[in-house]
Amino acid sequence: MAKDWIAGVDLGGTTTKIAFITMDGEIIEKWEIPTDNSNEGKNITINIANSISKKLIELGREKDQLAGVGMGAPGPVNYETGVILNAVNLGWQSNFPLQASLEESTSLPSMIENDANCAALGEMWKGAGNxxxxxxxxxxxxxxxxxxxxxxxxxxxxxxxxxxxxxxxxxxxxxxxxxxxxxxxxxxxxxxxxxxxxxxxxxxxxxxxxxxxxxxxxxxxxxxxxxxxxxxxxxxxxxxxxxxxxxxxxxxxxxxxxxxxxxxxxxxxxxxxxxxxxxxxxxxxxxxxxxxxxxxxxxxxxxxLGNDAGVIGASWLIKNNLGN
The missing domain is CATH 3.30.420.40 (ATPase, nucleotide binding domain)
Known part of the structure; x- marks a missing residue:
């Protein structure tokens, strides 16, 4: 099956936006889930992975269709390692290995970037940046x-x-x-x-x-x-x-x-x-x-792009680096 969809995630302190997006930047489906920052944030990536799996079942699609998961997260991110340096409002300790956690939870290639950077990428690709x-x-x-x-x-x-x-x-x-x-x-x-x-x-x-x-x-x-x-x-x-x-x-x-x-x-x-x-x-x-x-x-x-900028920009991370 062609890997022609990307999961874009915009992680917020109270709500997480998720979308399935094509390689051309078009949103197929978008939804939100609460961000559970209890227990030092250990449920965050698990909940995202479960929500993605559930939505794929609802749409009659297979995980093989996803090229990967791109995520924008609040706080400074080491792009090379996927480590978020500081995100206390999410319950994580400093230098939390977010990319590794997301890949483990979803069993998909993942990339992490600061949320404002993702919004910028989204506007560049499909928005006012044109x-x-x-x-x-x-x-x-x-x-x-x-x-x-x-x-x-x-x-x-x-x-x-x-x-x-x-x-x-x-x-x-x-x-x-x-x-x-x-x-x-x-x-x-x-x-x-x-x-x-x-x-x-x-x-x-x-x-x-x-x-x-x-x-x-x-x-x-x-x-x-x-x-x-x-x-x-x-x-x-x-x-x-x-x-x-x-x-x-x-x-x-x-x-x-x-x-x-x-x-x-x-x-x-x-x-x-x-x-x-x-x-x-x-x-x-x-x-x-x-x-x-x-x-x-x-x-x-x-x-x-309004609230869609983050998920579109997060999906660009995958398209630009891992996409077919």
Whole structure:
């Protein structure tokens, strides 16, 4: 039987996305399972393997049809060894041999990469990257992740930690603490949680009024989406928060582009669903700080694959390295 399908896995702290994907990058079937991080994460790869087997039976297919399993995992990954260096939210100890564990559980060739890198590969292959071989992908979600692709290959770095765009320092003095242990990281101002923090700080200042103020008063809490919705409606406080986020993001992306001169910078993750109001504001700041030759050649775009980017990029690992 031709090995013409790939299992793509996007491992998250609470949910794991799995898909069967063709060698051309088309999704045949996709589903989710809970991530069981109890018992030091020992059930994670077993549950994935069992779910893949169960789905194959449902579809009347054999495991022989799968060329392998590609996985994106949260945290720095040693691409050569398939060891995840640090993923405490999954229950694993440092330097967990994830690739070996996945291969043992599934009896299939497996490859592991950082989840943001997989999202970048997915967007390069089938999404906003549209085949561009030099691309930077930034995922704006609960945190901020990044993946850098140069000449079609993920930039790994010596320890698998390249592309940690969310931990570039944006506020060198007096910045908010970040989960990484530093303070003032881009993640503290450009993630969903960072945007909410900035909005709450702005609301806490005396004299704050307007739509965002009323939303907060009615609900007792606001979301990043509320900030963008209110900014669209002309709320001055929300626009102030948007401008601050766009400044830090545009400034950081311009410096990344000045270093790498990618063909495209793709913004993904839940925050990117704000769409043009975010992209336009970030682009204005990007153009302000980018070197002229970079500004004229690097395009900023919104990701198009949504939650599918990770599984598609994970399957690319297999296609590019093990596929027929």
């Amino acid at each position: 085949g561009a071989r030099d691309i930077v992908c930034v995922t704006l979600g609960t945190g901020v992740g990044g993946g850098v692709i140069a000449n079609g290959n993920i930039v790994q770095g010596i320890n698998g930690a390249a592309g940690e765009i969310g931990h570039i320092t944006s506020i060198p003095v007096g910045g908010a603490p970040c989960n990484c242990g530093k303070s003032g990281c881009l993640e503290t101002v450009a993630s969903a949680t960072g945007i909410v923090r900035l909005a709450n700080e702005a609301l806490g200042k005396h004299g704050a009024r307007g739509e965002l103020f009323e939303k907060n008063k009615d609900n007792g809490r606001i979301s990043a989406k509320d900030v963008f919705d209110c900014a669209r409606n002309g709320d001055l406080l929300a626009i102030q928060v948007l401008d601050e986020v766009a400044f830090h993001l545009g400034f950081t992306l311009a410096n990344i582009a000045n270093t790498l001169n990618p063909e495209k910078i793709v913004l993904g993750g839940g925050v990117s669903k704000a769409g043009e109001i975010l992209l336009s504001a970030v682009r204005n700041q990007f153009e302000r700080f980018a070197f002229s030759s970079v500004r004229d050649s690097t395009e900023l775009a919104l990701a198009t």
